[in-house]
Amino acid sequence: MKNPKTSPPASAAARPRAADDVQPARAPARRPTQRDIAIATGLSQTAVSLVLNRVEPCTVSEEAKQRILQTAQRLGYVPNRMARNLQSARTRTLACIVPDITNPIYPALIRGFQSAADAGGYDTMIFDTDGTAEREHRALQWLAQGHVDGVMAIFFHVDDAAVREAARGGIAIVQVASQVCKPSEGIDKVYIDNAAAAKAMTQLLIDKGHERIAMLSCPMGPGKERQRGFQAAMKKAGLSPCIIAADDFTQAAGTRAMAAELAGDFHHSAVFAANDLLAVGAMAALRTAGRRIPEDVALAGFDDIPAAQFLHPTLTTVRRSEQTMGRFAAELLLARLDGPDANRPGRGFELPFQIVLRDST
């Protein structure tokens, strides 16, 4: 594929334009304000604000009301959210802070979140941290700037104290945590028991007769807990746990780590990947190395991404419901923001998981 130039002015793909395509780039028109409507109707700005916000009981006469509504319509008035937010100290916007939007589990989580936020009258913003400490701190900084009223956050690096500090501004926070944990101050946590899930999956491999099992994992976020569960199951069975370290939770990282391992003295009969993307990456590396799955090497993942059931072979993995988790998190936020939970202490909610057996093991 030819690489299109990324510098706009120099793009070779720019199409010739007919003369009539040349038009003023930006409408110079200033957006109408409440003041404009007030002047146009001869009423006060206060009256305009009252009518446009449907403040009840409405003390404005019906006649004035109609004139205001019509003029607002005619002028194409749209409220300036920055001004409204500044005054009300509320944005009616919620955020999702996630590590990697290209990992399918996060869009699913966000969709669930968004559907509930939407029903509650909130917009949803998405902030991608890339799973790096630096960008997680930027996300915290961004939160403190007052863009949103509440947030569902997944952090791999930043600690509880830093999150609590960000919450100081009165923002509602629910963290999707990676381990069974005590709630902290006014911060709710939702999580699955990652260690237990990993332990169950490892046990399943052991039950199938595997003794040389390696875990392909990345030691951050949920990776740590999943490794803990893996190690616990292996030790309990008197087997020695081996960790193949990847530097990220991506497919590319999985291929890299697995290929490196295969170039050495790889002698395992099963690989348990800490997430499905790593598993897919490992699958590619194993195939390249001529190892058959599951005949030569069994492979298991974690997440049950949509592709898992269409892979060849289909992938044994751990499922939880991201949609449900996202919806649940948003409802927790709504209950704090507009519901009865405003000053409720933080709570922890453990959600269920399920092992999904397929052909790869």
Next chain:
Amino acid sequence: MKNPKTSPPASAAARPRAADDVQPARAPARRPTQRDIAIATGLSQTAVSLVLNRVEPCTVSEEAKQRILQTAQRLGYVPNRMARNLQSARTRTLACIVPDITNPIYPALIRGFQSAADAGGYDTMIFDTDGTAEREHRALQWLAQGHVDGVMAIFFHVDDAAVREAARGGIAIVQVASQVCKPSEGIDKVYIDNAAAAKAMTQLLIDKGHERIAMLSCPMGPGKERQRGFQAAMKKAGLSPCIIAADDFTQAAGTRAMAAELAGDFHHSAVFAANDLLAVGAMAALRTAGRRIPEDVALAGFDDIPAAQFLHPTLTTVRRSEQTMGRFAAELLLARLDGPDANRPGRGFELPFQIVLRDST
């Protein structure tokens, strides 16, 4: 899997809390403002603003500067973005409006966009329209409220006039269009030639000897252009084009539409899906119906989602570079916002595509 209760207070999964977990929910502390720093240092708010914004040349004495910086640090000052935005009429935030964040091509597009936005010092917000007319209008409304300085948008329903109307507020817009198109006013467009790509893919199937080819498509967004290309190629070859209509671009919609078709008098030797998600869905339906791919039915898609190469069989499809397209779109915006292109008329940019031959055909 047990369905966790979605009503927070009633969740069965709520864990018991130890007494010391019960803590005040929200820090009552008001966020410090420039005024607080001014009072604490005995200097004026103007001086505080000047120092904190590093306005050059800095007319504030070195001594005062240090005092301000230290006090800001001690108080944990974070600027209120709403106030700053209101005053400056700039948000330094860009938006991506996309139809469905769970379709992998959009996260890829967003990642590319975000990397360039980031380099230009802009935050990125994501708005999911669900591909519905109603939510697209809400997105336009949201744009008009002044949340962002610029936007990359993909619309399936809303027309050019409505978009132009939204741009009236001086917001920079680049549309990811689904067809070769003339730019409109100050709005840039990036696109691939969907009709040509579909035509090429159809021709490829014809060249492989297929005569009874059906297109599985959804008649909105890029679906229309892709159908046009399909029909053109079929007619040129003297074959009659058949369209199997899906009601969305999702995997589920693909399975539904294909299953319904298979229940009837399905007699095609090849199916060309308008996107990969539809193809994956069709694959499931074909498998359920006992049809082998590609022996009984050849299958092609469009997008080259990451899973395409791991499906069984691997999927023949059309690839373009979403990352590149996203980055390119963001750069177009940056050039308008902070660069030399401020008042440049709208332009159109065609990006390349590529047919990827795999095992499914």
Next chain:
DNA sequence: CTGAAAGCGCTTACAG
């Protein structure tokens, strides 16, 4: 029923 006024937290001329 209606409007003048204060204020949200900030930036930016402008005057000392």
Next chain:
DNA sequence: CTGAAAGCGCTTACAG
């Protein structure tokens, strides 16, 4: 070098 003041567009007591 420093600060008083106006103003971004809105909401919300408060006074007529």
